[in-house]
Amino acid sequence: MDFQPDAGLDAFRAEVRAFLRDNLPRELAGKPVGSVRSMRPDLMRWQQILHRQGWGAPYWAKKDGGTGWSVLQRLVFDEECVAAGAPTQDGFAHKLLGPVLNAFASEEQKAAHVPHILSGERLWCQGFSEPGSGSDLASLRTRAEREGDFYVVNGQKIWTSYAHESDWIFLLVRTDAEVKKQAGISFLLVDMKTPGITVRPIRSIDDCHHLNETFFDNVRVPVANRIGAEGDGWTITKFLLNNEHASAAELPLLRRYLMQLRQLAAIQRVGREPLIARPEFALRLARMEAEVSAIAMMVKRVAALEQDHSPAAHALGSMLKVRGTELQQRISSLMVEALGDYGAVAYPEPHHACEGEPMPFQETGRGIANEMFFRRASTIYGGTSEVQRGIIAKMLFQL
Structure with a gap:
């Protein structure tokens, strides 16, 4: 595939950044996201803003009321929303059910449900x-x-x-x-x-x-x-689960983890020097950054295959799911290590500030222990790693 810079994609990224800068309410930006999606009031308000812009369904074709963006444009949109701290959309509606409705539902069923998904009124x-x-x-x-x-x-x-x-x-x-x-x-x-x-x-x-x-x-x-x-339920389910292979690795999440880890390592001190200055820690961080960069290249490859409707995207998407979720677990564990003695503290509710003696990096460290615990499930939900490896082996056998 061609990895040369895409001027059109760069212009699109600039457009998304400008929109987020001008339209993302300050009180919504940077709020903690639930394990899968934002809290209901934030999600609904953000969906209404996107809908007014005509971006209410960024993952759908234009004929279905979506933006008609390419796979790479959708990835850019997701990356920039995560970087800006925007609330999520309802992924169950937009990435799972939405394509099913567009492909299999009657016109009456679409009329009953699609407008409510686009407006954010129905989760x-x-x-x-x-x-x-x-x-x-x-x-x-x-x-x-x-x-x-x-x-x-x-x-x-x-x-x-x-x-x-x-x-x-x-x-x-x-x-x-x-x-x-x-x-x-x-x-x-x-x-x-x-x-x-x-x-x-x-x-x-x-x-x-x-x-x-x-x-x-x-x-x-x-x-x-x-x-x-x-x-027809099994046929529909296979269609539903085969969508969006390029997003399986959750690349924006991995990049946010790296940014947060760097921030922690710059604040946390070991003796008189910051943690990031310790060679052993810097080496682990560099290795994880290299792995995230490798996943980013593979995401682009899978996106290109999806764009061409290649069946190879399915097996490579399974590879992304395995490698991406395993890396989520390792980076989130390293973030807890970077907290030092504070890493042993379980914060009961990540949406609220910690009680008791404040941490020296409370805002940066808030919710990290909870996130690390939740990511133990990353290799299970959305298709277990064992199932994904079976898909990969079957595809390789067919080759």
Whole structure:
């Protein structure tokens, strides 16, 4: 691929930076982001600002109401938003459900949901994983039995991120238990206010509440809320999970970690000198910077393959997922080490200042321990490293 500077991409980056400088409210910039997305009020306000600019759906084609940006432009947009400290968008709606609606939904279904996604009025969560059905998603047991114009849904989902803050859920259910397990799955959209839905919080290892158990007890869902035909759920799910390979490594996050680590190392002192002046630490930092640079080059390669609709993007995206998430874990662990004695402190709520004796670098260090704990899950969510390695091996075997 061609790694020469792209003048058009540089101009686009300048446009995004100017927009962020002029439109990102000061009170929203730099606020801590939840483990997956920003807090609901911040996210909704930022979505409204983007929508007014015509940037409400940066990952969608223009014909679907999106910006029509290239894969590389979307990566630039994400990088600049992270660098500016902007709130997130609702990734479940924009990166997962949105492409499914655009590809499989009826015009009536699009009219019912797309405007609310673009305006930020309706937030979504994902109902896929179940107890005992994580990596083997096709073994799910939540069932939906048809009664006239409704499905009656019974079962349980787990690790449902932000179910307690979401308005709707996109849900995989078993509508036929007599056929091959992949063939008996359907894809439903469900209003979280429907009677029979119970959300129970799970406090995760980072001591935050973003995960939940979600229970369905005789929940009546209109058949009109099914996307695609009955039994098409597995096909739709594969489409959903195969989107955005170039973003699998979360490159903007890795770059933010490096910046934060450098800031910490410049403030933290070992004897009379800053930590960053210690050769052993500087060497570890340099190695991680080199790894992030290598991932950045691979992201560009995968983006180019996605642009050309090459099937190789799938395997390389899996490689990015493995290397990127493992690096997230190592850098976040090194940040805790850089905190020195303060690294042993567990901060109970990263959205608030620490109580008790203030740290000498409280703002820079806030939430690092929580972030390190959360990143233990990076190699599990979004497809475990074991599953990703299986995809890579299968692709190499085919070559």
